[in-house]
Amino acid sequence: MKCFQVALSVVLLAVNASGTAATIEMTVNGLVCAFCAQGIEKKLKKFAATAEVVVNLEHRLVAVALKDGQDISDTDLRKALTDAGYTVKAIARTETPIADLRERLKQVQP
């Protein structure tokens, strides 16, 4: 019975994990140059859960695509961006795949 409960817990955790956000979008202040973007990209790629990073200066946006079933806490993200020298104004978690986000950014480019 105990084995069954443990197995059920593992299954439920896996299901829950697969339901985590696909992409984390952050609004960042001070994002004005390619070097800023380069430093942020380098920092965020150090997280094991990071699949891909997108930085868009026009929209002050930093997005992290997460690996399946993995996550990065808001606290860790804020610390990473602060340690990189920038100010995080907002963090939003979405199910939008990073490819769709890229496409959306292309469409709204001035």
Next chain:
Amino acid sequence: MARFYVGLCITVAAAAPAYAKPIAFADGTTVMAEYGAGTMQEFQVFYAPRFYYSVGGGQVDFTSDVDGRTEHITYARLNWLAHRWNLEAAQANVFVWGGLGSATGNAFTGTRVTSNAGLQADYETRRVYASFKSDLQRSSDFSDRIDTLQLGLAPYAHDYGGLASWLVFQTRHYTGELHSGIETAALLRLFKGGAWVEAGITNAGKLQAMAMFNF
């Protein structure tokens, strides 16, 4: 001649698809070389363990166009970000630095211990860039300070991954009788990814150029 310089600049940018701050980003290395119209040449390498400081060193060579005096200074330096303002669509910084080195030259024999100190204040949006930098190298035999004011205008707002183009207007004042009067220059600055190049001509028709790589 101006066409040649613009062509050279574009060629270098295309070959090595970058910004001039003494600290680029945390855990980043910056390599910079500058040719200052025959009066100064400088090469620097810095590593930034954190976003607010970097350590490294460089070599600067001065040639006075007043009396032909030369100085060759090798130095180690600490750069410190004293304050940063992260605004919605802009960033402003104040950097300070200091270091020690040794110099040789044709106006004295042997080597001299040198000290170095400086500051930079800058403000940048994606279309406008302004900075003031003052850099002092001194020993028992000389005191050379370069004050540089730059105003940059971008014809379009670049984004990460794209080529950034800037037209930069520079005025520079040398103390220590390195150069008489104020030197002005018009520069074309290009950067993409981690590479930055700029080149232009001074009011005396001399080449002013810089290249910087961050990785």
